[in-house]
Amino acid sequence: MHESVLMYVATHMRESDGPAYMRLVRVLALGVDSGELRAGTPLPSQRQLAQHLGLHFTTVTRAYAEAKRRGLIAAQPGRGTTVSTDYQTALVQDAQSPRPEIDLASVWPPALRIPFDLATALVALGGENGVALFSERAYRRDPSAIAPAVQWLQPRFAGTLLNRVATAAGARAALMALMRLEVGTSGVLLAEEMAWPTIRVLAAMFDIRVEPVAMDAHGIVPSALEDAMLRTGAKALYCVPNAQNPSNATMPLERRQAIADIAERQGLRIFEDDVYGELLEQPVPPIASLAPRQTYYIASLSKCLSPSLRVAYVVSPSVQQSRALDDLLRTTMLSPSPIVGALAIQALRDKSAFRHIARVRAEGRMRAAIAAEILREFRNLITVGPLSIWLRLPAVWTPAAFVDALAQRGVGILAGDAFAVGEGVSSNAVRIATGSARNQAELRTALQCVADLLGAPP
Numbered sequence: 001m002h003e004s005v006l007m008y009v010a011t012h013m014r015e016s017d018g019p020a021y022m023r024l025v026r027v028l029a030l031g032v033d034s035g036e037l038r039a040g041t042p043l044p045s046q047r048q049l050a051q052h053l054g055l056h057f058t059t060v061t062r063a064y065a066e067a068k069r070r071g072l073i074a075a076q077p078g079r080g081t082t083v084s085t086d087y088q089t090a091l092v093q094d095a096q097s098p099r100p101e102i103d104l105a106s107v108w109p110p111a112l113r114i115p116f117d118l119a120t121a122l123v124a125l126g127g128e129n130g131v132a133l134f135s136e137r138a139y140r141r142d143p144s145a146i147a148p149a150v151q152w153l154q155p156r157f158a159g160t161l162l163n164r165v166a167t168a169a170g171a172r173a174a175l176m177a178l179m180r181l182e183v184g185t186s187g188v189l190l191a192e193e194m195a196w197p198t199i200r201v202l203a204a205m206f207d208i209r210v211e212p213v214a215m216d217a218h219g220i221v222p223s224a225l226e227d228a229m230l231r232t233g234a235k236a237l238y239c240v241p242n243a244q245n246p247s248n249a250t251m252p253l254e255r256r257q258a259i260a261d262i263a264e265r266q267g268l269r270i271f272e273d274d275v276y277g278e279l280l281e282q283p284v285p286p287i288a289s290l291a292p293r294q295t296y297y298i299a300s301l302s303k304c305l306s307p308s309l310r311v312a313y314v315v316s317p318s319v320q321q322s323r324a325l326d327d328l329l330r331t332t333m334l335s336p337s338p339i340v341g342a343l344a345i346q347a348l349r350d351k352s353a354f355r356h357i358a359r360v361r362a363e364g365r366m367r368a369a370i371a372a373e374i375l376r377e378f379r380n381l382i383t384v385g386p387l388s389i390w391l392r393l394p395a396v397w398t399p400a401a402f403v404d405a406l407a408q409r410g411v412g413i414l415a416g417d418a419f420a421v422g423e424g425v426s427s428n429a430v431r432i433a434t435g436s437a438r439n440q441a442e443l444r445t446a447l448q449c450v451a452d453l454l455g456a457p458p
Contacts, residue, residue, distance in 0.1 A: 006044055006052045008036060010201070013053060019105060019403055020055055020197065020418045024063035028072050032083060039085040043073060054200020054210070056420040062400060101410040102446045107245065107387050107433040108307045110363045112356075148348035149313045153299060157289050163319045166326040167341055170310035171275055171300040173334040175238070176202050178296055178314075181328055182269050183208050188234040192220055194419040194427055196245045196273075199238055212421040213237070219244055219251040222258040229266060236269040241287055243276035246419045246431040248385030253284055260290035270295040278304040279361050279386035293317050296325075301344055303387065304357050311336050311344040361386070367434045367443055374447040378454050387435035391450070393428050396457040402430055405453055411446045 012027040013020075031037030044052070050060040064081065067073045074084045143150075143163055150161050168174035179202060183189050186207045191199055193212035203210045211232045214224035220239060228234065239259075241251040251259070263270050272287050272295050288297035300312035316322035329335040336344070347353035364386040371384050375391075383390040393402055399415035406413055416429035432450065437443035 005037065005041065006049070009049070010053060013201075019412070019414055020059050021063040021066065021400075021415075024053075024055075024060065025066050025070070025072070028063075028067050028083075029070070032072055037083050039083050041083040043081045043083065045080065052204055054197065054202075054204050056417045056425075057423065058426075059417055102437065102442055103412045104433045104436050104446055105412045105414045106436060107303070107431075108436050109303055109305065109360045109387060110367070110435050111438065112359055112363060146313070146345060148345050152348055152353075153297075153313060153315060156283075156286055156297075157292065157315070159292055161315055164316050164322045166314045166316065166322050166329060167335055168298075168312045168314055168329050169334055169336040169340075170302060171273055171298050171312045172198060172202060173310075173329070174296075174298050174300075174312045174314045175199065175271060175273070176205070177325055177328045177332065177334050178271050179203060179206050179208055180332075181325060182271075182296075183236050187236070188232045190225070190228050190232070190234045190237040191421050192239055192244060192247075193421050193425045194247055194416070195238070195421050196240070197418050200421065210238075210421055212425050215244075215247065215249065217249060218255050219247075219249045220255070220259060222255070222262060225259065225262055225268075226266075229262075229268065235267065236271065237263075238271045238273065239287075240273045240275065242274055242280055242284070243385040243387075245276075246388065246390050246414075246416065246429075248383040248388065248390050250280065250284065251287075256284065256287050257290055260287050260294075263287075263291045263294040268294060272297045274299050275303045276386055278357050279364055281361070281365070288315060296321075301353070304360055305347070305353060306356075309340065309344055309347075311341060364435060367437070367440065370440060370443055371434060371447060374444065374451050375454075378451070381454075384434075387433060389432040389434055391430050391432060393430065394454070394457060395428070397428075399428060399430050401458065402453065405458070406449060409449045409453075411449050413450075 008031060009024070009027050012030060013023050028037065046060045046064055047057060050057045053060070064073065068075070071084050073081055075081050146165060146167060149167070150165050153165065154161050168177065179189065183206070188209050188211055189203055190213050191210050192215050194215065200210050211228055211234060213228045214221050219241060225237070241256060243250055262268060270287055270291065274286060274297060277283060277286070277299070286297055288295035294317060296317065297315040298312055301309045314325060316325055335341070347356070368384045368386070371382070371389055372379065375382055381392045381394070393399065399417055403413055403415045413433070414431045416427040416431065419431070420426055434443055437446060
């Protein structure tokens with residue numbers, strides 16, 4: 001029974017947004033309302049559910065407490081936690097719960113005029129070539145077809161990228177394939193101690209254990225990486241050196257070189273996710289350029305161009321490894337659809353992608369200035385990145401209390417515990433997705449609410 005509940009919750013959690021604990025509460029409410037979670041159905045233990053979803057234990061504990069408060073679930077002596085037999089009032093309470101009018105929980109690029117311009121690029125694919133795209137059943141393996149992407153990436157590397165670039169349906173598709181290819185079922189993957197929550201969800205699909213590596217203001221601590229490898233036996237690392245999510249830390253060159261040296265010396269495989277690199281004002285050479293034989297480098301378009309353009313280009317250490325990755329992406333349908341892949345290449349070929357990326361970068365710069373202005377009294381508490389703010393809270397606030405208080409004011413953000421990797425990892429902080437505001441005026445309104453809360457503690 002637990003297996004079916006775990007599958008139901010995991011599936012619907014991916015379709016929801018906002019703080020992880022509230023997403024779990026909404027999924028439980030949806031299941032009760034639809035009848036898919038019947039009264040009396042046994043629920044997984046909090047630890048089991050946390051492990052399956054890749055969430056911190058305290059996040060699930062908080063969700064279960066809220067679900068119990070609303071009457072959705074009940075603790076039965078000798079039976080554990082079950083769906084409540086008296087849940088009618090819970091859905092009414094859920095409907096009355098405040099829903100943020102300004103959602104700054106998920107990180108996305110500002111919605112400028114880019115979707116319209118991408119439609120123009122799509123029209124440019126017309127004629128016989130456009131008709132053919134609609135009839136193709138799979139993304140073609142044709143090095144010449146992705147030449148514009150290779151030309152875009154090549155300046156970051158000293159060695160040639162010819163036949164070393166594979167195309168995936170976004171960064172998460174690339175990571176799923178790399179986990180299967182390089183880590184394997186029941187393996188161990190290292191990650192920054194505060195990391196993109198989805199990495200744990202993806203790892204759980206392959207029964208991969210994600211272990212934390214300590215960080216400082218510059219990202220992963222090299223000595224901590226070596227300790228984690230020795231402690232866990234892990235041979236693979238996932239990391240985000242540029243504008244790390246959620247901390248916004250960017251590794252300086254010296255730190256990248258130290259990580260690269262460890263990788264080369266100890267045979268560590270690195271999955272370098274450079275989803276935010278194009279938005280930095282002063283780019284730093286990727287780890288993949290320093291340890292090319294050990295690193296898979298992932299560059300995607302969803303954060304720097306458009307969230308609807310789920311295309312990522314993966315640079316592999318060798319031609320042979322690129323072919324193996326490409327085979328797996330195609331076999332598992334993790335490569336982009338032909339029309340989406342062609343649209344991305346067209347935007348790179350006609351240079352419109354670079355103009356749009358520059359606009360997103362400029363908009364991010366203006367939003368960062370707005371954040372610095374409104375939160376100037378709390379500048380020692382914030383780290384501002386291209387699309388988000390990492391706010392370290394004063395001791396009088398907990399992340400949960402701050403998120404709830406801000407939601408009462410119509411602003412949604414994400415608590416820091418959503419990013420914690422492994423037991424015992426925590427951070428008294430929250431992430432504010434500045435890029436997700438519909439415009440600068442909305443961002444100003446939301447950040448003023450944040451400043452007001454910080455200035456008037458509970």
